[in-house]
Amino acid sequence: MYIQVRTVDTKNKITLDLSKTAKVSELKKLIESHFNIQPDKQRLFFRGKQLEDEYTLFDYNINVGDVVQIMEKASVIVTENQEKADSKAGPSNEISTAVKSPFDDFLGEAVESSDYFKVGEYVDGRDSTYGAWFEGQIHKIYKDKNYEENKETFKSDEISGWPHDGYFYEVAFIEEGDISCTIKVRLLDVRPRAQEKIPFEDIKVGDKVLANYNIEDPTKRGYWYDCVVSKVKSGQRKSLTAEVFIGPSTSLKDCKILFTDEVMKFGETKPLMDRKPNTDVEPTARQTEIPMKCDHCNNNERRKCRECGCHVCGLKTDESKQIMCDECDYAYHIWCLTPPLEKIPDVDDWYCHECKNDENEIVSAGGKLKESKKKAKMASKQNNSTRDWGKGMACVGRTKVCTIVPFDHFGPIPGVEVGTLWKFRIQASEAGVHRPH
Known part of the structure; x- marks a missing residue:
């Protein structure tokens, strides 16, 4: 019987001729002669299972022409300094919300304020991942170590017109009163919090505003972006078209702004001495996401719905007695389950009977195969003969x-x-x- 052995990157592939009753350890020795990988560094996979040395190809149901993937174990070299460092470092229960920033290598000393902002001030920060503005608060301000050397190379933002001022601002984004993450930005990506809404009658073509727009689905609420108004249509049906800026320079033209009554005037960056001293008071948060709405029942409480209510009975009562499946995200009353539960189970992850995998059928890497009663009764498992029956074509699948x-x-x-x-x-x-x- 012949099988194929292929590397994970699919660049190398060989065909081996061996018996179906051959052990995995014998297969690894054949692979060593072709790929020059020692058996103890080989990891073989077939149909999601890792092949272990004490089993045969027949135990894993490997048939003629099947493909076995091989992965080489990485060689880890531990130095004495690393061992000392690992022994000194204790377990940490703190969860870091800081995002790795490209500016980390240029951070200088921390200061309490710059010419434009101070620590603790509520601002809008632009996340480079989305190109949108999020509400946050300045936690720290750092000096740029290389500012004097590269002072002339920094460019200004197309909307704000502000270049780099020689400081990096660590902004903590706030969601529902909690810090979601912190990022480090320059002056062109931070500005005072936008608070003033612009009446639709006062919006004119060419105005630079802050508006809510969803790039992926323009019919839904999204993030807040800088916009330049290109068309205003008043009357019974108001409409607003603008050029939406995703980041400092990338833009989308002819975008229809859905929420015309929430267009805001973004905060103007001014020196601290020229601003009013009221920036320490947290302003009202902007609405970024709308409450979830069921597309099947439109949140009608009197209507049965198996999408937003119990997936079995459809009722929306007794929410405290409902448990949600972590796989399909459907809710179930504990008495509607088969078998019913007396109380909500105290587990981190819970799965319904349709999504739950049988733990007895799961074989972890390096674990032993589950014994099959059907295979145990087969003649191939009865060692009554010394004849190797696995080489010919009579018993292949x-x-x-x-x-x-x-x-x-x-x-x-x-x-x-x-x-x-x-x-x-x-x-x-x-x-x-x-x-x-």
Whole structure:
């Protein structure tokens, strides 16, 4: 019997001829002669399982022509300094919300304020990942170590017109009163918090405003972006078209702004001495996301719905007695389950009966295979003979199944001419003739 062994990157592939009763350890020795990888550094995978040395190819149902993937274990070299550092470092329970910034290598000393902002001030910060503005608060201000050397190379933002001022601002984004993450930005990506809404009657073509827009689905609420108004249509049906800036320079033209009554005037960056001393008071948060709405019942409490209510009975009552599946995200009353539960289980992850995998069938990497009663009764498992039956074509499995005709078909088969010959009987089964099962 022959099988194929292929590297994970699919660049190298070999064909090996060996017995179906051969152990995995024998397969690894053959692979070593071709790929020059020591057996103890080989990891072999087939159908999501890691092949272990004490089992045979037959135990893993590897048939003729099947592909086994090989991965080489990485060689980890631990130095004395690393061992000392690992022994000194204790477990930490703190969860870091800081995002790795490209400016970390240029941070100088921390200061309490710059010419434009101070620590603790509520601002809008622009996240380079989304290109949108988010509400936040300045936690720290750092000096730029290389500012004097590269002072002339910094460019201004197309909207604000502000270049780099020689400081980096660590802004903590706030969601529902909690810090979601912190980023480090320059002056062009931070400005005072936008608070003033602009009446629709006062919006004119060419105005630079802050508006809510969803790039992926313009019919829904999204993030807040800088916009330049290009068209204003008043009357019974108000409409607003603008050029939406995603980041400092990238823009989308002819974007229809959905929430015309929430267009805001973004905060103007001014020196601290020229601003009013009221920036320490947290302003009202802007609405970024709308409450979830069920597309099936439109949040009608009197209507049964298996999407937003119990997935079994459809009722929306007793929310405290409902448990949600972590896979399909459907809710279930604890008494609607099969079998019913007496209380909400105290577990981190819970799965319904349709999504839950049988733990007895899961084989972890390096674990032993589950014993099969069917295989234990097979003649191949009874060691009554010393003959190696796994090398020939008599016991190989089918690599394809004929689906042109049903398995109990009697009569001619399309594509199989009268007088066709096959070398092995398994080929006749694959063609749809004399199928044993």
